[in-house]
Amino acid sequence: xxxxxxxxxxxxxxxxxxxxxxxxxxxxxxxxxxxxxxxxxxxxxxxxxxxxxxxxxxxxxxxxxxxxxxxxxxxxxxxxxxxxxxxxxxxxxxxxxxxxxxxxxxxxxxxxxxxxxxxxxxxxxxxxxxxxxxxxxxxxxxxxxxxxxxxxxxxxxxxxxxxxxxxxxxxxxxxxxxxxxxxxxxxxxxxxxxxxxxxxxxxxxxxxxxxxxxxxxxxxxxxxxxxxxxxxxxxxxxxxxxxxxxxxxxxxxxxxxxxxxxxxxxx
Amino acid sequence: xxxxxxxxxxxxxxxxxxxxxxxxxxxxxxxxxxxxxxxxxxxxxxxxxxxxxxxxxxxxxxxxxxxxxxxxxxxxxxxxxxxxxxxxxxxxxxxxxxxxxxxxxxxxxxxxxxxxxxxxxxxxxxxxxxxxxxxxxxxxxxxxxxxxxxxxxxxxxxxxxxxxxxxxxxxxxxxxxxxxxxxxxxxxxxxxxxxxxxxxxxxxxxxxxxxxxxxxxxxxxxxxxxxxxxxxxxxxx
Numbered sequence: 001x002x003x004x005x006x007x008x009x010x011x012x013x014x015x016x017x018x019x020x021x022x023x024x025x026x027x028x029x030x031x032x033x034x035x036x037x038x039x040x041x042x043x044x045x046x047x048x049x050x051x052x053x054x055x056x057x058x059x060x061x062x063x064x065x066x067x068x069x070x071x072x073x074x075x076x077x078x079x080x081x082x083x084x085x086x087x088x089x090x091x092x093x094x095x096x097x098x099x100x101x102x103x104x105x106x107x108x109x110x111x112x113x114x115x116x117x118x119x120x121x122x123x124x125x126x127x128x129x130x131x132x133x134x135x136x137x138x139x140x141x142x143x144x145x146x147x148x149x150x151x152x153x154x155x156x157x158x159x160x161x162x163x164x165x166x167x168x169x170x171x172x173x174x175x176x177x178x179x180x181x182x183x184x185x186x187x188x189x190x191x192x193x194x195x196x197x198x199x200x201x202x203x204x205x206x207x208x209x210x211x212x213x214x215x216x217x218x219x220x221x222x223x224x225x226x227x228x229x230x231x232x233x234x235x236x237x238x239x240x241x242x243x244x245x246x247x248x249x250x251x252x253x254x255x256x257x258x259x260x261x262x263x264x265x266x267x
Numbered sequence: 268x269x270x271x272x273x274x275x276x277x278x279x280x281x282x283x284x285x286x287x288x289x290x291x292x293x294x295x296x297x298x299x300x301x302x303x304x305x306x307x308x309x310x311x312x313x314x315x316x317x318x319x320x321x322x323x324x325x326x327x328x329x330x331x332x333x334x335x336x337x338x339x340x341x342x343x344x345x346x347x348x349x350x351x352x353x354x355x356x357x358x359x360x361x362x363x364x365x366x367x368x369x370x371x372x373x374x375x376x377x378x379x380x381x382x383x384x385x386x387x388x389x390x391x392x393x394x395x396x397x398x399x400x401x402x403x404x405x406x407x408x409x410x411x412x413x414x415x416x417x418x419x420x421x422x423x424x425x426x427x428x429x430x431x432x433x434x435x436x437x438x439x440x441x442x443x444x445x446x447x448x449x450x451x452x453x454x455x456x457x458x459x460x461x462x463x464x465x466x467x468x469x470x471x472x473x474x475x476x477x478x479x480x481x482x483x484x485x486x487x488x489x490x491x492x493x494x495x496x497x498x499x500x501x502x503x504x
Binding site: 129130131132133154155156157159164165176177178238239240243244245246247266267 | 309311312313314315316317318331333393394396410429431433434435436437438439477502503504
């Protein structure tokens with residue numbers, strides 16, 4: 001039995017590692033400025049844990065083959081020193097690996113989530129609600145109008161609760177159901193939720209951020225390629241969570257200016 | 268001789284009575300136009316990007332329908348009805364049909380009498396979750412996957428009920444449940460016509476979802492049409 005188990009473990013180990021090495025199901029191409037750093041960190045983690053995985057499983061298979069119970073009553077071999085040194089050794093090994101990966105990864109993570117706001121960033125206000133995203137641009141006056149939750153009226157397309165009758169800064173705000181941005185432009189999203197927890201995830205940008213009700217959460221990124229990619233909600237938010245998505249449209253600078261001019265003309 | 272006179276008299280009375288029973292009472296009508304003064308709000312295009320099966324059904328984006336105007340400053344989607352002076356009748360058996368098509372409610376406003384059957388259809392390839400926001404009638408919402416039977420509902424109390432979809436935030440409509448059998452919904456030309464009204468004094472109310480209600484009293488005499496117009500004051504926001 002020990003030999004069969006050893007063969008099975010070895011086969012499963014080689015096959016599952018092989019799927020990753022061959023990149024059978026892999027990440028979409030990265031289209032963001034800081035995505036390179038994230039992908040690098042991801043590869044380091046995968047290689048470190050992958051190597052440890054393969055080595056430990058093959059060692060397990062070897063020991064099971066060599067020292068498996070033959071059913072003939074001979075004494076069972078144990079780890080030198082007993083169970084305690086074995087557990088200590090395994091714990092220390094894994095802890096060191098995780099801590100090293102964490103320290104190395106903080107630089108990339110900090111670069112995305114802890115950077116101060118870029119003064120050149122295009123500021124877009126994002127509201128997540130059940131079950132759609134809405135994006136608000138400041139408009140020609142460069143200012144975002146104040147939000148009045150009691151004025152929210154989805155049926156009247158007033159998703160943010162703006163008060164254009166009394167608030168002149170709100171009159172020219174552009175509200176869009178798609179996140180349209182120019183390429184190679186730093187973007188600052190300020191994200192809030194109208195109701196429950198949601199999340200904003202664009203796999204191609206390598207960023208994911210929860211919307212927490214009551215908080216306004218900043219998120220920065222720069223898209224480096226013209227593309228149309230899906231934004232998906234990755235935090236269960238109700239019966240329509242499966243249907244909650246939006247589209248990120250990265251346009252050339254000219255196309256973006258044209259789009260913005262069209263939006264302003266519709267005001 | 269006396270018998271002959273009496274029998275003629277009796278015959279005469281019978282004929283008059285019979286004629287009185289057969290002739291229907293005179294019925295007039297109230298007609299008019301609903302217009303606005305001032306600047307109405309601009310309707311906005313609806314972005315259905317998150318639902319591609321619906322977005323693809325519209326060559327150009329559909330517009331919101333909260334204030335729809337016609338040539339000559341007319342107002343569409345105004346419900347004009349008799350709010351006092353007519354006799355309530357039994358609810359008609361005709362089914363009112365409300366459709367979810369292209370991620371829009373068709374018609375935008377469904378007018379019905381209290382107790383009239385309502386059927387809600389989903390013609391789209393996506394599920395909807397219709398949520399009429401009633402306060403006087405029991406409030407409910409129901410998921411409706413594609414290609415499933417219509418939802419059947421009835422409203423027993425007169426009420427103006429906004430309707431939304433819990434899955435598609437832009438979808439917006441109204442169920443207008445009335446106690447009266449005499450009502451009309453204005454088209455793009457803003458005209459309405461309430462027919463079959465016996466002579467008498469009536470209160471006619473016009474309701475527009477953003478501008479509210481207005482009432483006027485009018486007297487119907489005979490079989491002619493009584494003219495009655497409504498003017499709403501429109502504001503841009």
